[in-house]
Amino acid sequence: MDEVDRSILAVLERHGRISNNELAARVGLSPSPCLRRVRHLEETGVIRGYRALIDPAAIGRGLRVFAGVRLMRHNRADVVAFENGVTQLSEVVACHHITGNFDYLLQVETADLPAYENFHANRLAALPGVANVTSYVTMKTLSADTA
Numbered sequence: 001m002d003e004v005d006r007s008i009l010a011v012l013e014r015h016g017r018i019s020n021n022e023l024a025a026r027v028g029l030s031p032s033p034c035l036r037r038v039r040h041l042e043e044t045g046v047i048r049g050y051r052a053l054i055d056p057a058a059i060g061r062g063l064r065v066f067a068g069v070r071l072m073r074h075n076r077a078d079v080v081a082f083e084n085g086v087t088q089l090s091e092v093v094a095c096h097h098i099t100g101n102f103d104y105l106l107q108v109e110t111a112d113l114p115a116y117e118n119f120h121a122n123r124l125a126a127l128p129g130v131a132n133v134t135s136y137v138t139m140k141t142l143s144a145d146t147a
Contacts (some may be wrong), residue, residue: 001046004027004028004029004037005037005041005046007058008025008027008037008038008041009021009026009047010044011023011026012038012047012133016050016051017050018035018129020035020038020105022094025039028035028052029033033075035050052115056109061109061110061111062112063110063111063112063113063115063137063138064068064108064109064137064138064141065107065108065110065116065135065136065137065138066105066106066107066135066136066138067105067106067107067108067120067133067134067135067136068101068102068105068106068133068134068135068136069082069086069100069102069103069105069106069124069130069132069133070101070102070103070130070131070134071103071104071105071129071130071131072129072130072131072134073129074103078128078129079129081124081127081128082099082104082127082128082129082130083095084137085127085128086104086106086124086127089119089123089124091106091108091109091110091123092106092108092121093109094107095104097106102136103135106124107145108124113137116135116137120133120135
């Protein structure tokens with residue numbers, strides 16, 4: 001991977017629907033070589049896919065919470081049981097196995113605080129092996145496009 005490939009990836013990360021002609025112009029290539037590079041990045045798995053970014057509030061998920069989850073035990077069976085359960089929760093947008101004070105960091109989206117309270121008490125805390133959950137409610141999200 002060279003600097004041109006990195007430039008292509010940087011543009012596609014922000015503008016996944018950009019036309020090949022516009023992408024080529026932005027990275028300083030003609031369209032044919034640019035398309036060949038994009039196809040190669042797709043075929044080798046560097047580009048894993050394209051998706052739409054949805055406004056969570058527009059679909060009833062206006063509250064974003066990051067939840068640090070600590071497990072009671074770390075044996076394989078408990079970890080697998082937790083991971084199988086957490087991946088079934090539609091409110092969990094992302095789940096990361098991490099180091100530090102928590103075992104997992106979840107990104108959770110619900111309609112509002114009462115909905116999160118219900119989710120926390122009746123679904124998340126009820127998963128196998130959960131010792132405790134620490135919740136961090138998002139007040140504002142910044143991105144490179146809004147900062």
